[in-house]
Amino acid sequence: MFARPTRILTIILVAFGLFLTAAFLQRILKGSLRLSIFTISPSEANPPTPQILAFWEVWAKVIDAARPEIPAIVLQEVAQPAGIQPENERDRKPFNLSIGIPKTDVELLRQSHERLVGHANFSRVNEQATRLFSGTGIVTVAGGYYFAPAILSIRMLRKTNATLPVQVFLQNKSEYEKKICQEVLPALNAECFVIQDHLRKDNPVKVEHYQLKVLAILFSSFESVLYLDSDCMALLDPKELFDSEPFLSTGLVSWPDYWIATEDPIFYRIAGLPSFPKGLPARSSEAGQLLISKQTHLTTLLLAAYYNIYGPGIYYPILSQGAAGEGDKETFLAAAVVLDNPDYRVRHRLGTVGYHEADREFHGTAMVQYHPGDDYAPRDPTSLKQARPLFFHANSPKMNIAHLLAEDKVFYPGTEDRLRIWGPKESMTKMIGYDIEETVWVEIVEMACTLDDTLEDFRRAWQICERAQRHYRETFQSDATAFPT
């Protein structure tokens, strides 16, 4: 008795279903409806080149087989490096603190290290560089919270008239933002790559945070790379750096940090060196920027990758002993020194940028690094002071407007007074030549008002455009009228 109505119902449902499917397909074909299943796929980011993938597959296995066989190091004491005095500015001396790794572990570490650098094909790796990589460009690591500072940095780069291409590396697919990677960045001659796409699915090595930097440089298709942290901005077109000294003869330029280096001297025994090397810079490295050529330093990068992959618990504590900023920062120069590859360390001291809180505490908010060409061949031989400021590393706070607003970082602490994060206009002008904070905020306002519906981090923020405009008006415009468009 019930068979007939059920059948009729079924026919109606099937017909309705077919109608919906047809309408749906028609809309997809017309392009008016795009399903997420079609738009989110691993092929969306630029795919890795097969040669670089094959190269990494070989060396990832060697690095895996050279895994240090010791338990994670637990520091008993954290290095408290002295600031730099004129008398210790020269050559590095062994730092007077040792983690105290047991002798048997030192020997195990030495043997593992030797499995990489002593590998039959290791010393010939540089010969492959020109086959695997080509061209010159800028590499950065971004995604999530770091997208906004990275986009700002690229916008500032383009203001210098620099045309060098930029490759932006993201940790994994979940950080891939389609509109940013397919519209916003390409308009700035920048493209997205995903580090995870380069790693085998069964990769036993988990990489994150500091470990990503060396892999981004390695996986970039460029032969010569300027690496910039997402919060580091170039103040001049970097192109000439690649065509001149000291990069031409060394292929590796690094910049100084504030403190003396604090690696455990045992590191050099582990790395198979006869003694503590002579002629190292006294200061540790500030690796927010790095210039490197793979023709001369592909081996350096592989060994630095080793130090980073086994960084947490092993090489990070060995190379810094817990000193400020412990992470990838020392791994690049350490690798070059161990392999006796050439390098240049900028001698000019880094500049400090910050603000005073009502005659009290000084808050350091950014660092300035200087031009290596001016440093190598000083314009005024009696003084390094003539070197041009080249990089502005805005590390604390990072210039992510959504977070600056949410965390009240745009006001003097505990007040409602607008804050110049990088200090008075006069000192900025003296140091950089112009009021970079105002220039940067013009870019920030434009980003806040054009990416407010695009960048994931901005979409969650409340009235981001209006609030950014208001900060600009009240901080930089004495006559607080309309924001210039």
Ligand SMILES: *[C@@H]1O[C@H](CO)[C@@H](O)[C@H](O)[C@H]1NC(C)=O
């Ligand atoms: C090294 O450190 C030890 C213990 O902290 C101290 O007794 C010694 O005087 C230091 N040596 C130098 C040369 O600073």
Ligand SMILES: *[C@@H]1O[C@H](CO)[C@@H](O)[C@H](O)[C@H]1NC(C)=O
């Ligand atoms: C070194 O490279 C050659 C040529 O690519 C390869 O045949 C050989 O197996 C490699 N040696 C080792 C020890 O992996």
Ligand SMILES: *[C@@H]1O[C@H](CO)[C@@H](O)[C@H](O)[C@H]1NC(C)=O
């Ligand atoms: C992808 O990256 C995000 C942010 O860095 C991280 O939280 C997440 O765990 C990562 N996912 C995988 C599968 O590695």
